Amino acid sequence: MSAHPTDAAAPEGGLRALWASPTARVGLGLLGAVALLALLGPLLLAHGPRELVAAPLAPPSAGLPLGANAVGQDLAAQLAAGARTSLAVALLAGAGTVALGGTIGLAAGWFGGTVEAATMRVVDLALVVPRLPLLVLVGAYLGPSTPLIAATISLVFWPGTARIVRAQTRSLRTRAHVRASRGFGAGARHVMRRHLLPELALVLAAALVAAASRAVLLEAGLAFLGLGDPTGASWGRTLRDAIEFSGLFYTPAWQWWLLPPTLAISALLIGLTLTGVGLEGGSNPRTSRHRPGATP
Amino acid sequence: MAERRRPAVSAALSGLTLAALVVLVFALPRALPGDPLAALDDPTSGVAITDPELRERVLAHYGLDQPLPEQFAGYVGGLATGDLGWSIARNAPVSGLVAAHLPWTLLLMGPALLLSTAASYVLGILAAWHRGRTGDRVALVGLTALRAIPEYVLATLLLIAFAVLLPVLPVGGARTPFAEHGSGLAALADVGAHLVLPLATLTLSLTATLFLLQRHTVVAVLGADHMLLAEAKGLPLRRRQFVHAGRSALLPLLTAVGLQVAFAAQGAVFVEAVFAYPGMGSLLLEAVAARDYPVLEGAFLVLALVVLAVNLLVDLAARWVDPRSAAS
Numbered sequence: 334m335s336a337h338p339t340d341a342a343a344p345e346g347g348l349r350a351l352w353a354s355p356t357a358r359v360g361l362g363l364l365g366a367v368a369l370l371a372l373l374g375p376l377l378l379a380h381g382p383r384e385l386v387a388a389p390l391a392p393p394s395a396g397l398p399l400g401a402n403a404v405g406q407d408l409a410a411q412l413a414a415g416a417r418t419s420l421a422v423a424l425l426a427g428a429g430t431v432a433l434g435g436t437i438g439l440a441a442g443w444f445g446g447t448v449e450a451a452t453m454r455v456v457d458l459a460l461v462v463p464r465l466p467l468l469v470l471v472g473a474y475l476g477p478s479t480p481l482i483a484a485t486i487s488l489v490f491w492p493g494t495a496r497i498v499r500a501q502t503r504s505l506r507t508r509a510h511v512r513a514s515r516g517f518g519a520g521a522r523h524v525m526r527r528h529l530l531p532e533l534a535l536v537l538a539a540a541l542v543a544a545a546s547r548a549v550l551l552e553a554g555l556a557f558l559g560l561g562d563p564t565g566a567s568w569g570r571t572l573r574d575a576i577e578f579s580g581l582f583y584t585p586a587w588q589w590w591l592l593p594p595t596l597a598i599s600a601l602l603i604g605l606t607l608t609g610v611g612l613e614g615g616s617n618p619r620t621s622r623h624r625p626g627a628t629p
Numbered sequence: 630m631a632e633r634r635r636p637a638v639s640a641a642l643s644g645l646t647l648a649a650l651v652v653l654v655f656a657l658p659r660a661l662p663g664d665p666l667a668a669l670d671d672p673t674s675g676v677a678i679t680d681p682e683l684r685e686r687v688l689a690h691y692g693l694d695q696p697l698p699e700q701f702a703g704y705v706g707g708l709a710t711g712d713l714g715w716s717i718a719r720n721a722p723v724s725g726l727v728a729a730h731l732p733w734t735l736l737l738m739g740p741a742l743l744l745s746t747a748a749s750y751v752l753g754i755l756a757a758w759h760r761g762r763t764g765d766r767v768a769l770v771g772l773t774a775l776r777a778i779p780e781y782v783l784a785t786l787l788l789i790a791f792a793v794l795l796p797v798l799p800v801g802g803a804r805t806p807f808a809e810h811g812s813g814l815a816a817l818a819d820v821g822a823h824l825v826l827p828l829a830t831l832t833l834s835l836t837a838t839l840f841l842l843q844r845h846t847v848v849a850v851l852g853a854d855h856m857l858l859a860e861a862k863g864l865p866l867r868r869r870q871f872v873h874a875g876r877s878a879l880l881p882l883l884t885a886v887g888l889q890v891a892f893a894a895q896g897a898v899f900v901e902a903v904f905a906y907p908g909m910g911s912l913l914l915e916a917v918a919a920r921d922y923p924v925l926e927g928a929f930l931v932l933a934l935v936v937l938a939v940n941l942l943v944d945l946a947a948r949w950v951d952p953r954s955a956a957s
Contacts, residue, residue: 458646460888463936465895466913470929473917474657550779557781558902558914569781576785576903582793591789595782602777610773 357611363604367597371420374413382406382414382566390586400589402571403578412593414566419549419601422483426548427541429487434494434544435537439525441495442502449499456492464489468551472560479562482555486548494540501536505529539612546605553598568594639944643937650933654926655704659697713927718919723927726912731931733803734908737827737900738893742939744828745835746886752836753843753878754870760848768840776837780896784830784903791826799823801905827904831896835889842885846878853877883947890939894932909935 351357379396380386387401394400399408441452471485505511511528519527555561556569575581575591678684688694692703707714713723756765775783792800799805803823810816850856851874859873898910905911909932916924 454642457642458649461643461646461891461937461940462650463891463894463933465898466929466932469898469913469917470654470925471657473920473922473925546777554779554781554899557899558917560917572781572785582789587789591785595785598782599774599778602779603774606773606777 351608351611354611356607360604360607360609360611363600364608367416367601367604368420370413370597371416374409374416378407378410378413380407380410382411384410390584390590392585393589399593400586402574402586402590408571408589408593411566411571412568412597415553415568415571415594416597416601418479418562418565418567419552419598422479422486422552423545423549423601423605425480425483426486426490426552427545429484430490430494430544430548431537431541433487434491434540435498435533437491438495438498439502439529439533442499443506443521443525443529445503452495453499456496459489459492460496462489465551465554468555469558469560472555477555477560477562479552479565482552482562483548486551487544490544490547494544497536497540498533501533502529505532535612539609542605542609542612546602546609549598549601549605568598636945636948639941643941647934647937650930651705651708654930655701658922659700708930713930714923716921716924718916718921718924723924726924727909727927727931730907730909730912730928731935733906734897734901734910734932735935736824737831737897737906737908738935738939741828741831741835741896742886742890742893744832745839745889746882748832748836749839749843750875750879750882751871753840753882754847754875756840756844757847757851757874758870760844765844769844772837772840775833776841778834780830780834780899781903783834784827784900787826787830788903798826801903803907823904823906827900827906830900830903831893834896835893838889838892839882839885843878843882846881847874850874850877879950880947883943883950887940887943887947890936890943894936 352361378398383406385405386407387397387405389401389403389405391397391401391405397407397409399412402408402411437452441449467489468482468485472482475481475485505528511524514524514528552561553567553569553572556567557573558569559573561567561570571594572591575587575594578590581587581591678687685694692700695703711724713727715721716723716726719726752768756768759765778786788800791798799822801823803820804816805819805823808819810819855877856869856873859869864873897908898913900906901908901910902914909928913925913928913932916922916928
């Protein structure tokens with residue numbers, strides 16, 4: 334990249350710009366906190382998420398930082414294990430969506446013509462389909478497992494990414510340096526790797542973050558609806574167990590049973606949203622210069 | 630979406646989407662290993678069939694022993710006449726179950742879409758007009774945070790706040806069970822009270838996205854020539870805000886509302902689950918729990934049809950408010 338000092342949107346510059354934005358720093362901080370919970374939680378806690386270790390609805394204590402649920406499972410262990418599931422789905426589904434949507438969008442934008450028209454019609458069709466009911470239907474037939482949920486989410490969400498990447502590719506294709514490179518006889522693969530992908534990096538990163546946050550929301554949502562992986566832990570599942578416990582609100586237990594997963598989901602999603610806002614600001618000079626109160 | 634499609638093209642695209650979903654629903658159980666009954670082979674389920682002879686008879690009864698094209702023709706023919714299949718778990722026609730659940734979902738989705746569109750229209754204009762001031766900052770931060778809170782979490786929080794800590798509204802359901810209402814008005818008030826929390830949840834989560842877009846569009850419109858002219862003519866503030874600035878931002882807002890319809894359906898499923906609201910989402914979830922695949926497929930198709938129909942309506946409305954497309 335050093336040979337191209339004019340590459341304003343190069344990844345390194347983008348990451349530095351990301352860190353410079355206070356919004357993104359708060360977002361990355363929240364993501365880091367959830368990652369720490371996922372990595373260190375299982376090491377520090379004495380119990381597994383499914384072990385019956387305490388009296389039902391035991392309040393928080395030294396050994397049980399978040400108390401126990403109605404069957405005496407360690408809720409802190411469930412929170413930490415749920416963080417692992419959420420982050421795994423976020424990474425898998427995010428990567429899947431970006432790989433699928435990025436490739437299809439890049440191909441549509443690069444080749445244009447019939448390929449582009451056909452792809453964009455499929456995108457238009459896919460964008461109006463209600464996704465959650467579709468996931469419920471597919472999940473009911475294929476059986477619930479975390480990697481499968483991540484794969485299905487990628488299959489449902491690629492059109493949005495494809496649309497953005499295609500628009501960017503179309504505009505990049507006509508830029509002077511890309512046309513010059515083509516003029517010197519560079520092949521499509523060289524131009525994509527050397528010129529398009531570096532400039533698309535921030536857009537793809539923003540798409541990854543957006544897909545990851547929808548994946549977290551849907552994974553926990555499916556688990557909340559009772560359609561998640563029955564062998565795994567999930568924040569959505571802890572929420573579901575809490576809501577389904579009919580005496581929940583007659584005891585103070587909802588404070589350590591219902592609230593922590595609620596706050597954890599919100600923290601992870603807000604973290605992803607703020608990181609995404611920071612990335613979008615960095616990738617679009619028009620929005621990054623925009624300040625509230627400035628003359629429009 | 631710069632160019633607007635002609636209504637016939639929009640309708641054709643919706644029809645194509647629906648056709649693709651019908652093929653998907655038909656193909657999914659048949660593409661899996663084994664036959665469609667294999668899904669029922671879980672011995673823990675109440676509808677598992679273990680006797681081979683009975684299995685043959687069930688396959689023949691449902692026409693599953695016929696060639697695929699004939700099965701597909703029969704399936705589509707049934708759909709065309711409103712026959713969505715027969716519920717295995719409840720031994721009742723799926724169309725009857727859908728007819729009992731669909732009104733509640735429409736009662737939830739319709740007002741939620743209208744209210745969130747209206748609220749975003751007004752709030753977006755006011756926030757853009759007073760951009761950078763305290764009110765705008767609060768709305769911006771608050772609604773950005775709200776966008777990151779899933780519907781089921783928001784629903785749970787509202788439930789705790791207004792039905793548990795401050796018990797002013799019912800915890801769930803659509804009506805008070807076994808209640809005798811003296812008058813039709815009292816019954817209506819009962820339905821209304823049960824609707825408040827589910828509707829508030831769905832409206833709030835839809836408003837979050839639409840508000841951000843409306844504010845963004847109106848900020849871009851504020852410096853336009855026609856806004857300056859309106860001010861120079863001495864038009865009153867409210868008229869400049871809601872007629873001149875708002876009108877210019879209406880088209881992008883309606884386009885966004887179209888894309889939100891699918892999210893409204895998704896939100897309705899979650900909200901119905903939390904509040905035990907007897908709509909299509911609840912029907913879908915009960916069908917999954919009971920492994921009642923005909924109901925699952927029927928509910929999915931009808932929900933998709935509703936989303937596509939509302940989407941088409943929004944598309945037509947957007948075309949209607951766009952003078953450029955009316956002229957062409």
